[in-house]
Amino acid sequence: MTRTLVRFAAVVLFWAAPALAEPPPSPILAGGHPLAGKVWAPASGKWLNPQGVVDAALGAGIVLLGETHDNADHHALQAWVVRELAAAGRRPLVALEMVDTDRQSVLDRNIGDTATLGAALDWEKRGWPDWALYRPIVEATLAARGEIKAANLPQDLTRRIARGEQGPEVDGRFGLDQPLPPAEEKALSADIREGHCNLLPDKAVPPMVRVQRARDAIMAEVLADQVSRPEAGPAVLIAGAGHVRADRGVPVRLGAMVPGIAMLTIGFVEVEKGKTDPAAYGEAFGAKALPFDVVWFTGRASREDQCAMMEKHMRKKEETGK
Incomplete structure (x- = not known):
């Protein structure tokens, strides 16, 4: 784990933080679970209140907000965090995993109309959930005179890395020339297998590990570029929870790129029926x-059985040979 991460216990001492401008949004998803809506600090094992979360965010140079992409409550809370930063006089620079860096010019040209921005970016065509879930995050950033940055790998580069054709320059840029520690390699491979319902052939896993590492690296690169701007900030990342976990991914890469930067990782985590011990969610x-x-x-989003859908897709692919 990177030594540059500033733990919650330290940043809550940021005494100058103002009171909440607004309470957190009411849950959109069905409640009823005893953990839904609660905030927890794993390092201390203590429950927190929303003010403590905002205080911590105001004490960080980089705030990483990890989501489940189709969970409406996660996006509502992300927008709320941005609004609270704005209310404290900050100008957040928000980086989006959902937009490839080679589409920054498209983003910039269309940022004036948030109603049609998703269509301009081919948001849903590229597989992301309803643009309406993300629009309030963008609008909160713009209202604060902040900026929106693209932060994902371009599709062409993603394909080249998956095929192992990226070359030494890309390897050096994204740290792919350095092997991961064996335990981390094993853990990341396991995450990818589980994320694909354990249906992937073994040969498909190493290319996906390379792509995941490169995605983490380019998101870190975008954030590192923004924290060098003293007139704005903090830099905020909107990304899947797996990218913002403090023990690997974007935070670890950032720790090497901008040593000493104060980071805060917030994971929005869906509750599970019958699981009421917060510590058990580490599994x-x-x-x-x-x-x-x-x-x-937060509550758990209702969704189709993704594994059944993936199994059906892969079976069809085998049958057609495509």
Whole structure:
């Protein structure tokens, strides 16, 4: 784990933080679970209040907000965090995993109309959930005179890395020329297998590990570029929870790029029926403890059986040979 991460216990001492401008948004998803809506600090094992979360965010140079992409409550809370930063006089620079860096010019040309921005970016065509879920995050950033940055790998580069054709320059840029520690390689491979319902052939896993590492690296690169701007900030990342976990991914890469930067990782985590011990949720991340500075528990989004859909897709692919 990177030594540059500032744990929650330290940043809550940021005494100058103002009171909340607004309470957190009411849950959109069905409640009823005892953990839903609660906030927890894994390192201390203590429950937190929303003010403590905002204080911690105001004490960080980089705030990483890890989501489940189709969970409406996660996006509502992300937008709320941005609004609270704005209310404290900050100008957040928000980087989006959902937009490839080679589409920054498209983003910039269309940022004036948030209603049609998603269509301009081919948001849903590229597989992301309803643009309406993300639009309030963008609008909160713009209202604060902040900026929106693209932060994902371009598709062409993703394909080249998957095929192992990226070349030494890309390897050096993204750290792919350095092997991961064996335990981390094993854990990341396991995450990818589980994320694909254990249906992937073994040969498909190493290319996906390379791509995941490169995605983490380019997101870190975008954030590192933004923290050098003293007139704005903090830099905020909107990304899947796996990218923002404090023990690997973007935070670790950032720790090497901008040593000493104060980071806060917030994981928005869906509750599970019958699981009421917050510490037990580390299992879902393949860890003994939840790998975030702060965990905000939410309701669980209703979704189709993704594994059944994937199995059907792969069976069809085998039958057609495509």
